[in-house]
Amino acid sequence: MYLFQLDHILILFWVGIWIEIVLDSLGISIINRLSSLWNSLINWLSSKWYEVTNWFFSKWNAVKTGLSSKWNAVKTGLSSKWNAVKTGLSSKWDALKTGLSSKWNAVKKWWNDLHPFIRQLPVNLIIGLSVTWLMINFQNLPWLMEAEDASMDWLMQVNQNIVPSIDKSGFPPFVVLDIDDKTFQAWGEPLVIPRDKITHLIEAAVQAKARLILVTFDINRAIPFGKGALHPQDKQLKDYLAKYAADCKAKQDDCPTIILFRAFQPYAGLVQTPRTGFLDETVEKAGPYIQWASAQFYSKNVIRRGKLWVRSCTADKQPEIVPSMELLAMSVIRGCSEELQTALHPLQPKNCGDNASYSQKINYELLEFCQLKIHSNIRNIYPRIIYRIPWLIDDKPPRLP
Numbered sequence: 001m002y003l004f005q006l007d008h009i010l011i012l013f014w015v016g017i018w019i020e021i022v023l024d025s026l027g028i029s030i031i032n033r034l035s036s037l038w039n040s041l042i043n044w045l046s047s048k049w050y051e052v053t054n055w056f057f058s059k060w061n062a063v064k065t066g067l068s069s070k071w072n073a074v075k076t077g078l079s080s081k082w083n084a085v086k087t088g089l090s091s092k093w094d095a096l097k098t099g100l101s102s103k104w105n106a107v108k109k110w111w112n113d114l115h116p117f118i119r120q121l122p123v124n125l126i127i128g129l130s131v132t133w134l135m136i137n138f139q140n141l142p143w144l145m146e147a148e149d150a151s152m153d154w155l156m157q158v159n160q161n162i163v164p165s166i167d168k169s170g171f172p173p174f175v176v177l178d179i180d181d182k183t184f185q186a187w188g189e190p191l192v193i194p195r196d197k198i199t200h201l202i203e204a205a206v207q208a209k210a211r212l213i214l215v216t217f218d219i220n221r222a223i224p225f226g227k228g229a230l231h232p233q234d235k236q237l238k239d240y241l242a243k244y245a246a247d248c249k250a251k252q253d254d255c256p257t258i259i260l261f262r263a264f265q266p267y268a269g270l271v272q273t274p275r276t277g278f279l280d281e282t283v284e285k286a287g288p289y290i291q292w293a294s295a296q297f298y299s300k301n302v303i304r305r306g307k308l309w310v311r312s313c314t315a316d317k318q319p320e321i322v323p324s325m326e327l328l329a330m331s332v333i334r335g336c337s338e339e340l341q342t343a344l345h346p347l348q349p350k351n352c353g354d355n356a357s358y359s360q361k362i363n364y365e366l367l368e369f370c371q372l373k374i375h376s377n378i379r380n381i382y383p384r385i386i387y388r389i390p391w392l393i394d395d396k397p398p399r400l401p
Contacts, residue, residue, distance in 0.1 A: 148384075149304050149384070152304075152384060152386070153302075153304075156386065156387055156388075159388070160387075172211065172333060175205075175210075177201055177205070179193070192221075192223055193217065193219065194233060195219065195223065195231070195233035195234050195236060195237040196233045196236055196237075198215070198219055198237060199233075199236055199237045199240050202215070202240070202241075202258065203240065205256070206244065206255075206256060209256070210256045211256055211333070212256055212257055212259070212329055212332055212333065213256050213257070213258045213259065214259045214293075214325055214329060215258070215259070215260050215261055216261055216295055216325065217261055218261050218263045218275075218277075219237065219260065219261070219279070220260070220261075220262075220263065220275065220276075220277030220278065220279045220280070221263075221275070221277050221278075222234050222277060222278045230278060234278055237279075238278060238279060238282055241258070241279065241282050241283070241286060241290055242282050242285075242286065244258070244286075244289065244290070245282075245285065245286030245289045245290055248289045249289070255289050257288065257289060257290070257291065257332045258289065258290045258291075259290075259291055259292075259293045259325055259328055259329060259332075260279070260283065260290065260291070260292055260293070261293065261294075261295050261325070262274055262275075262292040262293060262294050262295075262310075262322055263275040264294065264296070264310055264312060264322075267312065267313050270311065271311050271312060271313055271349045271352075272310055272311070272312045272313075273312055273313050273314065273315065274292070274312055274314065274315075274322070276315055288337060291328060292322055293322065293323060293324060293325040293327075293328045293329075294307065294309065294310040294322045294323065294324050294325070295324065295325050296310060296324070298382045303385065304384060304385055305382040305383065305384055305385060306324060306326065306382065306383065306385055307324060307381060307382055308323065308324050308326075308327050308374070308380075308381050308382075308383065309321050309322060309323045309324060309327065309344055309347070309381070310322045310324075311347060311348065311349050312349070313349055313352035314352075317352040317353060318352060319348040319349040319350070319351075319352050320348060321344045321345070321347055321348050323340060323341075323344060327340065328340070330370060331369075331370050334370050334371070336369065336370040339369045339370055340369050340370060342369070343367045343368065343369035344367070344369075346365070347376060
């Protein structure tokens with residue numbers, strides 16, 4: 001089978017050779033024919049490609065020539081316009097400079113003809129206004145506050161013997177019951193302030209129909225006595241205050257408000273906690289006839305600034321804010337105690353729990369109460385104290401006009 005197929009192939013090969021010999025003898029060659037056809041096709045394509053490229057480059061040159069002429073025309077137009085604008089601006093600027101120069105020369109001549117005092121006045125005003133602006137915007141800087149305090153100290157020394165008249169100043173009359181060294185010695189120099197003496201002083205002020213009674217030292221700490229028992233003097237003071245509040249509530253009488261000093265201790269950051277004592281329950285039930293108030297000061301060896309309120313957390317971890325004696329006394333005299341408490345309420349501590357933050361940030365804001373406007377920033381919380389009444393003159397209290 002294999003030999004038969006090989007024979008057929010050899011036969012076909014020899015037949016092809018004979019056909020090529022015959023065609024070649026007749027002048028006919030398939031390879032030459034195909035070669036001539038291929039060359040003709042290549043020549044035709046080359047001629048057509050040459051024609052296409054010549055046409056494209058002729059069109060492109062025409063476009064470039066048109067665009068170049070247009071761009072040259074645009075550049076020429078813009079250049080002429082810009083030159084015209086520059087010429088116009090230059091002429092305007094020269095005219096403006098000439099006008100300003102003439103005006104400035106006239107102003108200089110007018111200024112030089114003025115009196116030297118008038119010429120110096122605007123400079124002084126600018127310097128004064130600049131200093132005022134700096135003092136207003138940087139008034140909380142320590143060195144500026146110290147300079148202000150020094151000037152206020154000097155002013156108080158100059159006016160220390162000038163006591164304002166009560167009628168002219170509009171201040172309500174007041175009496176200071178001072179427990180001085182002589183009084184303390186007369187009491188036998190006890191280790192703690194005798195509560196019976198304090199009770200008698202408060203009772204005397206009530207009977208004298210005082211409008212307001214302020215106790216400016218801590219009487220809430222019990223005198224050491226026995227376990228679970230009050231000292232007789234502490235019990236006397238507690239019973240008197242409880243009876244006083246009960247009588248005022250029963251009679252609905254215009255009783256004077258008694259403001260007691262509230263002591264504090266640190267709690268968390270800027271927040272404090274009140275020191276508890278034997279009068280806490282009594283004062284809590286005695287409102288508004290008996291109230292707590294703070295008395296804290298900011299000082300560097302000299303008391304110059306008082307704190308208007310204290311942010312605190314009570315023993316049962318409840319937030320509160322305790323106004324100063326001065327602020328509370330003002331609200332009682334003006335009859336706006338509730339308005340004061342409402343205005344100070346947003347400044348209470350946000351958290352008094354076990355995880356109370358030591359930062360306790362304050363949202364500073366403008367407070368309005370009792371016809372006053374006070375900003376809750378650090379400077380306004382600690383206002384400057386102006387001492388106007390000399391304490392002793394020739395070892396005796398001064399006589400008010």
